Amino acid sequence: MADQSRVRRGASSACRSSDARRGRRVGLVLAVGTLGLAGAEPARAFDLFGLFGGEEPPPAPSPAALPYAVRFQGVEDEDLLRALRDTSSLERLRAEAPPDGEGLLRRAEADLPRLLDALWGFGYYDGRVSVRIEDVVLGGDAAARSAVRAAEAARNRTLVAVRIAVDQGPLYRLRTLAVRDPAGRPFGPDAVPPRLTRVGDDEAARSAAVLAREARLVDHFRAQGHPFAKVLRREPVVDHAARVMDVAFVLDPGPAAALGAVTVRGTRDLDPAVVRSFIYAEPGDPYSPQALAGIRRSVARIEALGGVRVREGEALDPDGTLPVFVDVTERAPHIVGASARYSTVDGPGVRAYWADRNLFGGGETLRIDADLSYLGLGTDYYARRRRLAGIETNGLGGRLAATFVKPALFGTRNDLLAGAFIGREVQQSYVSDAAGGTLALRHRFGDAFSVQAGIEGRAGSDRDALGRVDYGLVGLPVGVTYDSTDSLLDPTRGVRLTASVTPYPGVLGSDPGLLLAKAQGSTYWALDDEARTILAARLGLGSVSGAGLAEIPASLRFFAGGGGSIRGYSYRTVGPVGPYNLPIGGRSLIEGSVEGRIKLTDTIGVVPFVDAGTAFASSLPDFDERIRVAAGIGLRYYTGIGPIRVDLAVPLNPDKALKQPPVALYISLGQAF
Incomplete structure (x- = not known):
């Protein structure tokens, strides 16, 4: 038990310092890794059948710029490779060659922390990333100067070779999820059902999984009548010895509320009474996102309307109810x-x-x-x-x-x-x-x-x-x-x-x-x-x-x-x-x-x-x-x-x-x- 405590304390300090640096990194990973995925999917869906060809090639060598070719090495996970490519400015800006070796170096140095964040976002918390320009591995001032010289030597001759080497390391898993209120007290099973915090034996400690759990928790409280539920902060702790991550969410459910007055806005030639007749929710009904979705769905059945947006108020009315606004636009008749x-x-x-x-x-x-x-x-x-x-x-x-x-x-x-x-x-x-x-x-x-x-x-x-x-x-x-x-x-x-x-x-x-x-x-x-x-x-x-x-x-x-x-x-x-x-x-x-x-x-x-x-x-x-x-x-x-x-x-x-x-x-x- 003492050894395990030391491991956990060591992991905690490693996540909150630099020895605190890694703690900040874990927090960043939960956003950056997901952005990488979000950027990949629309492009892949749009070019479903490969109708638009492959990647745009870099420009040809010239006296005025230093075009380069990028290669990723050591990545076995295809989703991870896609996220790394989407995160890398070296990859994204290949068609815009830097004017000199210093510009290429700045791109490469800026990529290193981003790529590491993306790697950690996929659950590889022992992973490492290195960038090589020609034969020079970046790291320190001397290597930076050598990399600039090596890049300039390729000017007007050939593409500068840039290699991004990734050592994924072991995949960490998610061990526990906890939910606490702003005072630090854990929620009981009546407030947070165990299914929302249950973790599978082989669930990877990926940012997408953590953010999905967070969204499900907020959705749960909103569905229980708390319109302003939100996660104040997430507290991930990586245990490197066990290769796991524990996550605690600090969640403020906010006040419970009922639906208040419903205001219809945007009608021009249509009688607002028609819109109101298709709103079946009544003031005093319990609030839930499903109730708002029901309002939108029923109002959208009116053929004279082209757009329907249902918006909840930003604060409760004095009587403790939540005002609802139904904004509509009319179609051409x-x-x-x-x-x-x-x-x-x-x-x-x-x-x-x-x-x-x-x-x-x-x-x-x-x-x-x-x-x-x-x-x-x-x-x-x-x-x-x-x-x-x-x-x-x-x-x-x-x-x-x-x-x-x-x-x-x-x-x-x-x-x-x-x-x-x-x-x-x-x-x-x-x-x-x-x-x-x-x-x-x-x-x-x-x-x-x-x-x-x-x-x-x-x-x-x-x-x-x-x-x-x-x-x-x-x-x-x-x-x-x-x-x-x-x-x-x-x-x-x-x-x-x-x-x-x-x-x-x-x-x-x-x-x-x-x-x-x-x-x-x-x-x-x-x-x-x-x-x-x-x-x-x-x-x-x-x-x-x-x-x-x-x-x-x-x-x-x-x-x-x-x-x-x-x-x-x-x-x-x-x-x-x-x-x-x-x-x-x-x-x-x-x-x-x-x-x-x-x-x-x-x-x-x-x-x-x-x-x-x-x-x-x-x-x-x-x-x-x-x-x-x-x-x-x-x-x-x-x-x-x-x-x-x-x-x-x-x-x-x-x-x-x-x-x-x-x-x-x-x-x-x-x-x-």
Whole structure:
């Protein structure tokens, strides 16, 4: 014990003197080492495929300057080498040759402490760095003069050879983490859970690891309602005999606070009451960063807004609450867009839209969409079968639709939704001509949960292998939406659920009288703290009852297959098959998917997946139809707006009576579900 104490005291004095010099160095390392890493990553991500060539070569020898070549030696850790290069001014300024040997010497001498800091920042506290100019190792005045002469001797002849020799030494590990309040008292397990200070047996004593622990501690206290929590200082102690580092954090949690008044700023043409209706946090609610993130996320759903910044006050109000400021910027009110597409199954198509995102100053959105498609150009496998069934079409389809949303009626959390459409839908197995409209009221209980109810009317004529159905329907749709996920395009946790029931009763004039029900849910589990491995699952159900299969319009029946359903199978082709081997859809549906979303790097991921399901002729799944299964592998490229998805899927047990592609490729933005 006495020997160990002496080692620890020796280590402590070595860290706090010079014999105190090393203590200051440890503190510096915790910043410098991390900066080296931060500088490396964006460049590496930007040049992911090496499109911009290698490093810029130094200038050629000349009478006016002393260009040089730098080589690092003795570094086995690639991340460390990258950090050393980013830290070194000799490396960074190679293209700007110094005018003389003195200038080169100053660069080299300035590099030595920086490189040592970077080395220690990676946990190599016994490491050493030396710089050689030509054949002269720097160290002392005599060596400095010799190095200058050696550099000048290369003028206008050759590049000056600069060698940076690194002796990494052993990698130190992190032994203990302690957290104390400003008075020096340790926090109890109720205030600081043991998981925040637990250290693995082989955890390297790197600056990035220490700073990450510090950030987690601050985040923990902020999440417990302490908005001004901060680490006052960190006290690292290196024990060279044991090759370990102990770190103590002195943390001031600050006062606990509740949310105070929320002030909305920056609205110009938009009524601020609309913004307030999307803020579900109330004064007096407990403070947490999640609460502020929730405010930003919900306010950002207002289409009239382009930017949302939620800022907490710098001090508590006299009543002990924390004021919150929501700064917004408005978008240009009008938007016009167009897109084109091509599918080997569905043929080509074009789409255009126009929208006003603040029609009357209350955040009202009016959007008009026009879509034109053509099922042909050699892609229509079912064309001959449709002709045999008497379903005549030239392959042209289109839809014109208008939607209107008035959010925050009278400043409440109620939204008015209206829509109308007219169009022709041409699918592989049916043609539908229809027009209709909806009027609904939606109530938002919070950012995650809403319900809506309304009235819907539609009339049309559908033709498929079972014949022609002329219909007129008046329905009373009721729906519920719940979404607790953390991202629209790339969720890593939470649940999504949508469910709706629409009765089309005969007493309202519906012919035929129907009851249509749909539900879909998905859930996401992160299997590690950094959410680099996600298990995602989806289940979809549907049922229509009240009439026989042949009496139900084909466009209201259920079909499976396609990119949003069972990948690997053609769109809307999985389910019951009728005359002429044409899919006729079903009165019920069950389908599901399971994915493993695995990030290999910050920008690249792979996704193995399995999809399964089918439609049934009965109004509830009776499993008379065979469940169709597909499997595949996906590639994800993660961008700032969401992942780019490329999925390759293979149908495992296709219906031999229907032609299915042996493999299907899907490319889109965002995850499959």
